[in-house]
Amino acid sequence: MDLQTRKLNMIEYLIGLTDESVFNVFEEIIKESKSGRTNANRQFTRQELIERAKKSNHDYLVGNFKDQEQLKTESKDW
DSSP: OOHHHHHHHHHHHHHHOOOHHHHHHHHHHHHHHHHTOOOTTOOOOHHHHHHHHHHHHHHHHTTOOOOHHHHHHHHTTO
């Protein structure tokens, strides 16, 4: 299958997409690609790790997380 056909298939898939969490994944991949951060295995700087930890702690404290049961339920719709 050529690239053009694959692109059209992706567009059709996105048009029919109803799960916003799946769309968010695609959106994040596109943002990372545009920013040049495409290497998923790159090393984080010390400051990046600290910022990520602070954000994670804040998210947890304000209740912005999902427990195992919520993830199981959500994954059934994938």
